[in-house]
Amino acid sequence: MAEALSPVVMDLDDNDQSNNSVKPNNKNDKGKNVVVVPPESKAVPWVEKYRPQSLADVAAHRDIVDTIDRLTSENRLPHLLLYGPPGTGKTSTFLAVARKLYGVQYHNMILELNASDDRGIDVVRQQIQDFASTQSFSFGSAKSSVKLILLDEADAMTKDAQFALRRVIEKYTRNTRFTLICNHVNKIIPALQSRCTRFRFAPLDSFHVTERLKHVIEAEKLDVPESGLAALVRLSNGDMRKALNILQSTHMASQQITEEAVYLCTGNPLPKDIEQISYWLLNESFSESFKRISEMKTRKGLALVDIVREVTMFVFKIKMPSDVRVQLINDLADIEYRLSLGCNDKLQLGSLIASFTRARSDLVAAAK
Incomplete structure (x- = not known):
């Protein structure tokens, strides 16, 4: 959902609109058309190979993308x-605007900068200001004279750099x-x-x-059963980059995904393993549970923090008093937090x- 905080919509210097390098798709094909990398570029990560090339290709957030497109x-x-x-x-949307x-x-x-690396006030005073202050010019069929500056991970910028950037934005609008x-807007x-x-x-x-995974699976001619696709979606947690990275790494390790x-490729415990661990926790003695979970952890190379996270989700499925x-x-x-430390x-x-x-x-006391 868009949040327009101030009347910041501005006219560009040139009223002529450049031709798109990538023609928009039909409405029914949104999120499916991508630039196909030549066969010799097998080493290209799929997150780049299948990155949306136009605003019409962005799979989700259509209200945001359509607003920016307009x-x-x-x-x-x-x-x-x-x-x-x-x-x-987020970055794909910006790059699609640039291509448009x-x-x-x-x-x-x-000008693309990763603010977590270039985060100080000197970057604002030098690189950003130098780029913003130069005369705009056009290339090829592009007629727009406005330039774009991308500050990725802007929430990592120092406060001094952010205050300096405020003045630069005003000066070169x-x-x-x-x-x-950024990931955390409260740090801006x-x-x-x-x-x-x-x-x-x-x-x-x-x-x-x-839908995007199915398109990549079809394009790469992969063998992915429904259970494998469901596992990819579940482990991605709404992160498309993570989903594609898991898909590619699993494909390199196994013919059938x-x-x-x-x-196994991600090191996450299988759902059946979590069910078994939960059974031990709910039914076995302390010493027996400790022994069996430790053995499974060692045998399958599981991280305790992943076990705790998955067991937490399993607890929601168990019938028990709310308190x-x-x-x-x-x-x-608390255990997950301590493990993170x-x-x-x-x-x-x-x-x-x-x-x-x-x-x-x-539970026993409640049953009595």
């Missing part, structure tokens, strides 16, 4: 602030449009937010992830089993 067509493109989780189409404005020569008219991309100072039109890119729903192959469920989930969240696995496995032992006692 503003671009009307030469009224504002400064943009695109935020949301990784792999949801400049065609195949778009690289000559944009006539010939330059800025796009800030209000002064910058107010100068941009904000768009939130939510995690992709399973339908759009599935089954559910088990996907889980017992809430307490157990809170305990599991590097705490000892054996101690946290003991905490996991103790949490379920207490939940079992509460």
Whole structure:
């Protein structure tokens, strides 16, 4: 959903609209057409090989994409602030806008910076200001004289750099449009937010992830049963980049991309393993549970943090009083947090089993 914080829509210097280098697709083909990389480019990551080439190709967030497409067509493109989780189409949308404005020569008219690397005030004063202050020029069929600057991971910029960027944006609005991309919008100072039109890119729903994966599977002629496709969608958690990376890495490791192959490649515990672990936690003694889970963990190379995360999701499927469920989930969240800080696995496995032992006692007490 778009959040227009201020009247920042602006007319570009040239009213002529450039020809698109990629013709828009039919409405029924949205999210499916991609640039096909020549056969010799087998080493190209699929996230780049199948990156959308035009705004019509972006699979999801049609309300956002259509709004940006209309503003671009009307030469009224504002400064943009695109935020949301990784792999949801933020950078692809910016690059599609660049292609729409400049065609195949778009690289000559944009400045891309990863703000997590180039995050200080010197970058704003030198690279950004130097690029923004130079005379605009056109390439090929591109007639728009406005230039684009992309600051990816802008939430990693220092506060001083953000304050310096605020003035640069104001000074060079006539010939330059800025796009800030970040995961956490609260780390962007209000002064910058107010100068941009904000768009939130939510995690992709399973339908759009599935459709794009099916297109890639068909294009690459892969052997993927329904269970394998469902595993890819489940593990992606709405991150298209992650889904394609898992698909490609599993394909390199296995001819058939089954559910088990996907889980083995990513190191995630299989659903049947989580069911078995949950059974031990709910029915076996402390020592027996500790022994069996440790053996499975070692044998299959599982990370305890992944086990805790999956067991937490499994708890939602178990019938139990709401107060017992809430307490157990809170305990599991504490364990996951401690594991993220590097705490000892054996101690946290003991905490996991103790949490379920207490939940079992509460269930018995509730039944009486």
